[in-house]
Amino acid sequence: MSHRLAGEGAIQRERTLAFTFDGRPLTGHPGDTLASALLAAGVRLVGRSFKYHRPRGILTAGSEEPNALVQLRSGARREPNTRATVVELFDGLEARSQNRWPSLALDLGAVNSLLSPLLVAGFYYKTFMWPAAFWEKVYEPAIRRAAGLGRASTEPDPDVYEKAHAFCDLLIVGAGPAGLAAALAAGRAGARVLLCDEDFLPGGRLNGERREIDGQDGAQWARQVGAELAGLPGVRVMTRTTVFGAYDGGTYGALERVADHLPRPTPHQPRQRLWKIVARRTLLAAGALERPIVFGGNDRPGVMLASAVRTYVNRFRVAPGRRTAVFTTCDDGWTTAFDLLDAGVQVPVVVEARQQVSSVILNEASRRGLRIMLGSQVLDARGGRGIRSVDVRDERGRTVRVAADALAVSGGWNPNAALCTHLGGRPRWSEAIHAYVPADMPPGMIAVGASAGELSLAGALRTGTQAGREAAEAAGFAAAAVQCPHADDEAVGGTPLWFVAGCRGKAFVDPQHDVTPGDIALAAREGFDSAELLKRYTTLGMGTDQGKTSALNGHALAAALTGRAPADLGTITSRPPYTPVAIGALAGVHRGPDFRPCRLTPSHRWAQSLGATFLDTGEWRRARAFPRAGEVDWQPTLVREVLGVRNGVGLCDVSTLGKIDVQGADAGAFLDRVYANMISSLPVGKARYGIMLREDGIVLDDGTAARLAPGHFLLSTTTAHAARVLQHLEHARQVLWPQLDVQLASVTEQWAQLAIAGPRARALLERLLAGAIDLSNAAFPYLACAEFAWQGSPARLYRLSFSGELAYELAVPARRGEAAVRAAMAAGESLGVVPYGLEALGTMRIEKGHVAGAELNGTTTAHDLGLGRMMSDRKDYIGRVLASRPGLTAPERPVLIGIRPVAAQARLAAGAHFLRLGARASLANDEGFVSSVTFSPVLGHWIGLGFLSRGRERLGERIRAHNPLAGGDVEVEVTHPVFYDPDGERLRG
């Protein structure tokens, strides 16, 4: 039998939507939430509680819902723990209850209820302690299986998410009467206004009430204002959008549920959009949340907040129960009784905790023939899977049982001040409304309406209008004299009750985490009696509802138990997000291949066409190797490429290395101060290797400096440190020595740079450059550099070698990089040119003992790296002083050495640690570590570089490379780090 009422409401009866709940087909209308449609169909039981598996129903009509958590959809879009009260119904919606087995009606988990004396708060801390070994293998897996409510999908999310930025003069959080009035005042003045509301219908509480504004129906007024706002050019109204967090600098996070209410998003539509909003001013117009009262059976299906009952009746035209009793401690609760009766629903009794109420209320009650009990309290709501009666203790102490299938409860109202506390500001206690009101606001934010403790509709309209006007003026817009809308009168008195003493049935303070008054009492007994400690010990308020309907009741109970006033406990501050935010929305488009931008080299497409393998190193995607058909794994490819370079000629894209252009009259002097070695003495047309130290004496980076003109240098850095080095140089230029005449520019992107290396490199280049530059050894010796024109554009050539062979680096403008590579390959075809990548590059530099990122790891000095002789004693430079600290020059410091395995075919592993033969593997005996390893095609076995205490005095010694992480212990011989061509003859050919 349907619980649907006649009358208009905010639903569209002409259309019917079909949905299922636990497989059962049901119907609703557009404008329904899942909760309202379930109630209309007479479904009260929607879930089982977390710990005790108590039957649970729908408590509220909003996002503060603690109980009605359901799972929506199936397959890849399955979504657990969604509050049925905020789900916009759509045709084909599939919903399922959670945390029950085998079914919602018969849940075996309910046996936990019998164990409740054991499962009190804090039992986790006390129970699973012994034996210690059981924790990891027994207890933790069991708890993990029992924990949580819903189950997330493990399939990839088929939806896309987006992020966007918004800027405004005024951000208004909440489109209820206060927010709408403020938006109107500010928007009409011309300010940029952003009005956000989590609901799909603006209006806030107006949609659930029968109030009048300016003589018309409140909900109607809201729609009319909405239409006007839509026409104001500077105003944007965003419904289905929750402002979930306040952050520094007037920045707010908001989540727009773009397509949650559709079976699937339309093409190009994101499922959700995350907004970063920067607002000059913000109004918190988020209203207030009604308080439940704690009494026996207060968690049973059928017990609801009084204002929620009104919302279901007035907005959704649903009667949650056919016989609905009302339990209230404030004037507002009576409105529910009147609205129910006027809608044709039976109200067997209104139980009012106060001894007296106003005569206006009494008259309204008697006019409707309402049975009332003053000075009375509900002791217990009775029933199994839904209430059937309530036990009331009247003012004389007698217990009266009243038949009812629903109970509307009103314990007063709490201003919804969560957003104000996100930056740490604490609210203050208001005796007037017995609740916390915002204080110590984030800069630029004020609260209006019920959020500020102004609980009447007239107060909301007044404070909203005024704040909107002031915000517009602050932004420089003259606010026209805006008439404040006029509301009908109402009564807003009340006295809090918090909890009912003497209940028989189990009562719940925090229904989502099954926290009972007994838990609160236990916490108080054990000394956890401040608001923060109470929360942590009992988990009060830690659920997805974050204690919106439970925190203050819990504090009041703890206060009463310890003889204090609720305000004495202090209160908790909230953290973002206000309601849960999907991780997908936080990631936006940055998932999978779009996780981070990927920098591509100028030759990338060409390398792809050759079937190269790639490696993502830092920001760049670089070619790793160019395997040929038949090469089964990396080793044959590596051997072919390395020997191809060393015996012929190879080609490698080295564009990723940082390139910094340094100009100015003081360029040389500047570079002398940042490099450890002399740079100003470099002749024009020559390059030199250089190392830069950090201020603390550790090596920052190594690279080259080339002098193209007296006041023009070109520096190269490692790929990984390019940005860091430029930052370091800019700091030196702008802050340390602003008096020097030097200008820096990054030209990493401007130039494609190709390394051409091997004994036939000169021959290749002569064919490629066709006389554009004299390449003879006399004209262009080792370390020469030059600028010239080639094929109609500028080019540069450097004779530098990382591989140890005769080598050049050719730089051309980046757009010509691919063409240059193809031309070089063509020029080198008859010379047997091999393209090579990171793998071969790395192997060859290890063979030559060149240090790279693994050695320049932020802990090594020039001395450690064997580059101490580069440190000039003729000048001062960054790092000079601290590099000579005793700790950095101690003789036992590990220094760079080479290693080779004693057993010829043994493999080496980077990261292994050095121990003397026979020494026990312990930190005390640790003598250093292996930094880089490779298989050497030239030598035919593995080699490595590493750091060994007093290493240079121990050449020839045999030690162990011990690898506790991956296993393995290899005996190695200590060698000089340069394995190949130690005199550098091949370089200078």
Added chain:
Amino acid sequence: MPAQTADHGRGVSAMERDGVGIARIAARRGQAAQVAQRLRAAYGIELPQGPRRASRGPVGIAGIAPQTWLATCEGAGSEFAQSLRQLLADCAAVTDQSDAYVMLRLTGPKVREALAKLVAVDIDPRTFRVGDLAQTVCGYMRVTLWRLEDSGQDGAVFEIWVGRSVARDLRRALAHCAAEFGFEPGRSFLETTAGHMA
């Protein structure tokens, strides 16, 4: 002048700008006034102080850092940097950057809505005026953005620059963000996306 317009009544259109000479100008110490004077004489442009761009004819000059500007010349190549070097020899360091950037011109009735998803700065017409410039982030990429004169039929016109090595990712991000408004990539945009830096 840009060769192709790409507006067919869609929300956002994008066109890659090619053949533009780009040069970075950094005034030598104490020489900023000289730089301003010579550029004014040669091109009739007042050197912007701060994040703004001034232009006349094919030449534009954008302030990107203290004492530092990015100059562009339509239809020129590296010759532009060369001629600037001669003009400013003793008073500024000039660096050719013609290959360092990829430049996209964005326009269309929904261009601001699409840009709001990309860049972290306020691009409201009242705050980001014609000639204003911002160096900001866009999906973890460093970009430079400026606003040109509105076009009669397409409305607001912006140019966004990014380092050549990440241009592919900027094009992808732009295509994604503009998709819901109807995205019209110009022929050169599509070519380049499929072409050099795919």
